[in-house]
Amino acid sequence: MKVILLQDVEGLGKAGDLKDVANGYARNYLLPRQLAAGATPSLLANREQRIAAEKRKQEKLAEQQRQLAERLSQVALTFKERVGSEGRLYGSITSQDIAEALRNASIVVDRRSITLPEPIRSVGTYSVTVKVASQLEPKITVHVVDEAGKYAAPAQESAAETAETSAE
Numbered sequence: 001m002k003v004i005l006l007q008d009v010e011g012l013g014k015a016g017d018l019k020d021v022a023n024g025y026a027r028n029y030l031l032p033r034q035l036a037a038g039a040t041p042s043l044l045a046n047r048e049q050r051i052a053a054e055k056r057k058q059e060k061l062a063e064q065q066r067q068l069a070e071r072l073s074q075v076a077l078t079f080k081e082r083v084g085s086e087g088r089l090y091g092s093i094t095s096q097d098i099a100e101a102l103r104n105a106s107i108v109v110d111r112r113s114i115t116l117p118e119p120i121r122s123v124g125t126y127s128v129t130v131k132v133a134s135q136l137e138p139k140i141t142v143h144v145v146d147e148a149g150k151y152a153a154p155a156q157e158s159a160a161e162t163a164e165t166s167a168e
Helices: 023-030 041-073 095-104
Strands: 002-005 018-020 036-038 075-081 088-093 120-122 124-130 139-146 161-166
Touching: 002 023, 002 041, 023 036, 041 075, 041 139, 075 088, 075 095, 088 139, 095 139, 120 124, 120 139
Parallel strands: 075 139, 075 161
Antiparallel strands: 002 018, 002 036, 088 120, 124 139
16 A cells, blocks of 8 residues: 655654555554555645655755855954963964854854864964855864964955954
8 A cells, every 4th residue: 555654654764755555554553643644646746746845945955055155165254362472362262253253244153063173272374164064164264363463373365254353
């Protein structure tokens, strides 16, 4: 008997899947528990429409992710921080700080998607990876400079969006 699953059924499939199951299994288990419905022509047509709508939704999401990755790859952030001896920061710059600076530049990114092996603790220029999707991982440039200008990082500006923040 052909059925369309209405809910995920462990060992059988996910909601919306078209499955061929034994008559007894369908009559005695799936149908009474409303886990599946018989594969009528109207339900099959509805299923095809849902599949097409889901595909369009996924394509739109992928396009939005590509645009975000493109914007992120052009971003350069500058952090002006207090610096101690030998160019070491008094605090550190974390993925939370980078996410906040991106938010100030009108780019919303979750801090957990920013790959920073360890917090930035010294003056310099860093390349930080942001995971947008499984295959999209653009790199943003993070410049850390002394707010007093005593220790300067090598100037490496690009034609990119720049957001300046300062820790107070």
